[in-house]
Amino acid sequence: MNVAHPLLLAFALGRVLIGLAPIVAAAPASRLLGFPAAHDNATARLMARWFGVRDAGLGALVVMFLDDAQGLRKVLWLNLATDLCDAAMIAVPLARRQGIDRAALACLAFACGGALAWTLALTGRV
Numbered sequence: 001m002n003v004a005h006p007l008l009l010a011f012a013l014g015r016v017l018i019g020l021a022p023i024v025a026a027a028p029a030s031r032l033l034g035f036p037a038a039h040d041n042a043t044a045r046l047m048a049r050w051f052g053v054r055d056a057g058l059g060a061l062v063v064m065f066l067d068d069a070q071g072l073r074k075v076l077w078l079n080l081a082t083d084l085c086d087a088a089m090i091a092v093p094l095a096r097r098q099g100i101d102r103a104a105l106a107c108l109a110f111a112c113g114g115a116l117a118w119t120l121a122l123t124g125r126v
Contacts, residue, residue: 007121009062013063019051076118076121080115087111
C-alpha cells in the first residue's frame with residue numbers, strides 16, 4: 001500500500017458515510033444540512049436515499065481499486081466528475097432563489113470539498 005492510500009481510504013470512507021447518512025438517519029441529516037422541515041417528506045427521503053446509495057457506491061469503488069493504479073485513476077475521475085456535476089446542480093436553486101440557500105450552500109461545500117479531494121488525489125498531491 002503506498003502512502004496515498006490512507007488519505008484515499010479516508011476520502012472514500014467519508015463519501016460512504018455521507019451516503020449512509022440519509023439512509024440511516026434521513027430527518028437528522030436533512031436538519032443538519034439546513035433543509036426546511038416542510039421539505040422532509042417521503043419523496044425527498046426517497047431521493048436522498050437514492051443518492052446516498054450512489055455516494056456509498058462511489059466510495060466503495062475507491063476502496064476496491066486502491067491496489068489497481070489504472071482502475072483507481074478512472075474511479076477518481078468518476079468521483080471528481082460526480083462532485084463537479086453535483087456542484088452545478090446545487091447552484092440551480094441558489095441562482096433561482098428557491099428558499100433553500102442554507103441547505104444548498106452546505107451541500108455545495110460538500111461537493112466542492114469532494115472535488116478538491118479528488119483533484120488532489122489525481123494530481124498526486126495526497
